[in-house]
Amino acid sequence: MNTDTKGPGSGAGLFRVYPGGTASRGSRTFGIVLAIATAVFLAFALLWSPPDSGANASENQMGEMVRIMYIHVPVANACYLAFFVTALGSVMYLWKKTDGWDLLAAASAEVGVVFTVLTLATGSIWGHIAWGTWWEWDARLTSTLLMLVVYLGYLALRRAILDPVVRAQRAAIVGLIAFANVPIVHYSVTWWRGLHQQATISRFDPTIDGLKLFSLLFGMLVGVGFYVWLMMHRFRLEYAEAKLESKGLDVALAERRAEAMADTAVDTTGGTLIGPKGTN
Amino acid sequence: MTEPLVTPSRSGTMLRDAALVLGKDLRLELRSRVIINQVLPFAVLVLVLFAFALDPDRRILTQATPGLFWLAVLFSTLLALQRSFGVEAADGVTDALRLSGLDPAGIFLGKAAGIAVHLLALEVVLGLGVTLFYGATPHGPVLLVATCVAATAGLAAVGTLYGVLSAGMRVRDTLLPLLMLPVVAPVLIAATQAFAAAYDKTSGEGWRWFGLLAVFGLLYLAIGIFAFEPLLEES
Known part of the structure; x- marks a missing residue:
């Protein structure tokens, strides 16, 4: 009965809580397709696409190093997508005040943080090979790091507030500010570095074509696929958690009420003042 | 029947309410002297600690003066904010x-103005401090003052926004710096660069950074004016 999922766009499929976990037939099928696509993509990225050398090389002559670009760019792309969805969820929550948007923003921020860490890690590895240092105070690296900290703050705020309504309200405002802040930070950091040194060689935009371009675009598609797949699970988990939270309160109230009833039942002869004696 | 003859405009009440809240905060400070007696000495102490960390080599200290000045301001801002919202959390002042x-936007502007007044006083003392301790001779007074005003507006706006966000939480003291510092990173960069330009007598560069500070300050003041109402509602 719980096998029908209408895909990521449909509220009915997403809002269903599955007893066996966060997977449904739809997400499983999608996962299998994604796994196959990933295998094919890795073959393109690591084997079939040519190294960046020889006659068709870009101006940077990155050789085999170019292959990390096929991971780095899609992952960075997915993290921007994730934070955009967080901002969207925040705006929609402030407008509609429905829990689903808040849960969407929360799930997306969490997935986005994972992708941002991967972006920084792959960028850093690339930097180590290209520049010989793990970290360079490059405008993009620096602003990405700041963005990561901003969203860690967003997640920390969510954990710190217990009341779901207050949490959703405050998180939505922080989610919006965090997104508005991305261009300001990027602009100021670029300007800051620009005063001291001209554009570094960190640019990941060599002129590429043919199989290299195809691998990159295919990688972007797989990256977005991973984002969607993770979001399906994270969102359902978030939703189940929210349901459990409210259900847990009901259960605790019912238990407490039953206890009180039992107390009064035992205590009929004593005539103490405790308990709502004689109430229905 | 009891309606006033002249209905004050929205912005009129907003500014009047802001003045009321600002007056309350300044009176509180005049009576308790927490900023003067605790945060101000802390800021000066930070300047001394920087000298310990960097060796009392006048050349390095003079060179790093703009950055150290604004770092000291930033750390003091956190303390001033915790004070400003600690006062509100106690005795249910937020509910009151x-x-x-009062107009929520007015409360926001009043709180921000209170913090800004405290910060400007701090900046005067810190300015004297770096001149005295680090031997940095100030130039371009117009740029220096303009930078201070614009940067303080940005810090106060962001600080008030995040201050009320984290007000009343048990983890307030640890959460506030994490939320606020990455957001005000552009202020640190721009104010430091503007000060560096002023100290190097290349004010032309500095005015560009002042422009960034002004945009930042206005943007966050606008966000605060619109976002404060839902924030107060739910807290």
């Missing part, structure tokens, strides 16, 4: 403010 019928 909400019940008072």
